[in-house]
Amino acid sequence: VRWSRRDGTTEGEIIINNIACWGIAMDKDRYLYISDIEKHEVRQYQIGQQNGTLVAGGHGKGVGLDQLNWPTHLFVDEHYNVYVSDTWNYRVMKWAKNASEGVVVATGFPRGLCVDSSENIYMADYGNHQLICWPKEAKEGTVFAIGDGEKDGTNQLYYPWGLSIDQHGYLYVADHSSHRIQRFPLKKD
Structure with a gap:
């Protein structure tokens, strides 16, 4: 529509x-x-x-x-x-x-995904309550945000669902079962 x-x-x-x-x-x-x-x-x-x-x-x-x-x-x-x-x-x-x-x-158990300008793939690994970055042509990804379900700390995820990247280097996550949106910096200042 x-x-x-x-x-x-x-x-x-x-x-x-x-x-x-x-x-x-x-x-x-x-x-x-x-x-x-x-x-x-x-x-x-x-x-x-x-x-x-x-x-x-x-x-x-x-x-x-x-x-x-x-x-x-x-x-x-x-x-x-x-x-x-x-x-x-x-x-x-x-x-x-x-x-x-x-x-x-x-x-993994993919849901939301996005790709940055360097072709790094960011995946919401829904079933494992984590976010994974797969660098271009990598054989395995790196977990950069993890949760163990039903926790509400900013370092916790509970069924992450959707992802989006902005032009300022932030990754936004629809943290589905925690009923919130989280933001993670992709680059260290």
Whole structure:
């Protein structure tokens, strides 16, 4: 659904329907990327287009590099690489533009994810109550914020869900079951 920013507008406009959508992202050219958890795929849509172009998955549910299993959160970088939280395969997949298969770039219990300008991947590891940074081409990630559930300290997480990075070097976390948003500096001053 899309809403106008004009005053007095109270109705949205349905731009894509009949989709089991979970995640959504937009690239710098205003193309939408939508994850479909029933078709186990991600499609790119130009505004006004109904069918979209397959950009990740689309070969049924599975563990192959051309498959996804419950794709949820998405991130699209400045080079049009699509990062997908492939939830039930316990991995994050990176799909380059026009690729026929993805590459596993992180593992864990992924929910929210984002990528900085150095191509470091930040992942909310939902089931383990932690945030993990996967440097570009790293074989394993580094935990930089951890929780053990049901604690409310600023060093604790309880099912982290969504992530966002700002241009000032801060990572924002939707700390789902603690009912709050936390902010973490990514760079030491």
